[in-house]
Amino acid sequence: MMKDPKKGFFMMMEGGRIDQACHNNDPGAYIQEMLDFDQAIKIAYDFYLKHKKETLIVITADHETGGLGLTAGDYKTNLKVLQYQKMSKGAFSAHLEKMGREIGDILTWDEVQQELKENFGFWDTVKLTDKQTDRLRSVYVETFGMGPGELKEGEYFEVDKLTDEAARIMTEAAQISWAAGCHSGSYVPVFAIGAGAELFTGQMDNTEIPMKIKKLAGY
Template sequence: MKRKVTLIMAMMLLVFTASAKKGPKYVFYFIGDGMGVNQVMATQYYLADLEGKMGYNPLCFTGFPYTGLVITNSANTYVTDSSAAGTALAGGKKTNNNVLGMLPDKETPVQSIAEMAHNKGYRVAIGTTVCVDHATPAVFYAHQPSRDNYHEIGIELSQSGFEFFAGADFHTPFTKDNSDEGNYVQAEKAGYTIVRGYDGYKEKAESSDKILMLEKNPKSDHYLSFAIDRNEDEMTLSQITTAAIDFMMKDPKKGFFMMMEGGRIDNAGHGNDAATVIQETLDFDEAIKIAYDFYLKHKKETLIIVTADHETGAMGLSNGAYRLNSKVLQYQDMSEGEFSAYLEKKGREIGDILTWEEVEQELKDHYGFWDKIRLRDSQTDRLRTTYVETFGMGPGELKEEEYYKVDKMSDEATKIISEVAQISWGTGSHSGGYVPVFAIGVGAEQFTGQMDNTEIPMKIKKLAGY
């Protein structure tokens, strides 16, 4: 009798142990390109400031129970780029800046956790708000000595066999000499159904084995529009995430690995455009909410990781005045680049140089200057000086080919609204600062404290059994 009881207890222990070690079946990996600690904090302060209260309003992902700080240096410099950081986040190996999915020798490939998962039978989805062959998405399926080998990266996309890709478009779908059939044909021959926009996905998803979801009418082959500039009919990261989950769950028994990138936080950081950084971070959070809703239905099988590849802009939450005034950023209603394009278009429409009075009105309408935001006399003088540097003394002053070079004007306006918001910037490039990691779900407790970026994919690999 004792022997029988002992045997039963041993079997129960084995079952319990196996159950306890069961890893996540569904893995979400969100990467906010350029999203440092201060980008996240600025967004939370902004939400509270809009309500007129002191403190912060948490985002969905900042409410995750486990958090840590991530070190981002590459193999050859303390300030990484996206390809080196992405290689670390995807494959757990350091490489040099500009190298993608390979070791510094530019010969040895680094296998990504997406490739590992796929080899184990999991379905894989890769989505981004930039082009599908950009550095961060590319490190999960491509191996190139240079991140700039966009066409070759596009070829590897088709060869990966991953079930779902989404982004703005291919960066370089054709070679200069048309030496091959191009990335679109290559994808179709590899079994991908190319769809345009979320509506296109919904029309073709049911009958497709693999999906390549691109923007319907992209303003740029490289990027989806910033959230602050986006029209209602343009594709979003939330739509990409929704489509990816839907497509992955066509075969739910297999489980999935999914990487979603908020790629334009970085672009806004390069432009030191605080309002656009915050709106991109909020947009990123909206996509994470969709994954979180999935988690609530599959708590015992899901892991969500949110992190970043590096910080961009050396964003500071003060410019020396011991206060922030971030609520003024609500009055900027388009990105720096979009405002520049808007002024150029307006000038072309009238066929002449915009007057100072016309530019002044646009600054009131799109930045809130003077009407909603009080400027110092010195700031107004800077805008007037920039007007002269940009447009000359007015109509007819500049040569025809110089009429519409208005980047200086939008750049100065964006600098000034950051000053009024009490936000400072240390660089127009990347910085070597910490980035955060947030986690919830099966094994999330592993993602706490200080860690190197190479540790994150290795933890995921171990937990999921890739």
């Protein structure tokens, strides 16, 4: 924000959880966070339509995360399955943990399967191969079967191994792939519209972006 609001304002908004979802290789959370970010852009765009001459919108990212691959190698995607993932990995893992605590016992495979049906759409809407079902069941036996779900921890997440496997299977069902759980070296797009948008073309170093905004705003 500027010191004198009569001279206009600068606002920075971040869809910070997009990065988190990608660190976590969480396909459903990733798509929902992107859709949320799209809604935020829409609000900014509506503002721009009312104040076209003095508004500039710049949309970019400071890096790509996860190395999201479209397709898993066969040039087909099945992105529509992502709508059936109702919770992020973190939320689903916490949900299973809470259920176990409330029941006061180890969750049965039937109970876990029911939760996977409701929150990932598995079996009903998202068809799994027998192999994928076996993988979930064996992770269940290895971890939940012996007590509370064993956790896989990272800087950005703490999820049980069953949830981790469920998200891996959702990734396979959507026919996408992740290259890593960290920031990638991919170039990121820069979209700009409005006053001075023409300055945001070509290949740029990210440090040039604030300098261009500064110049255009007359700071």
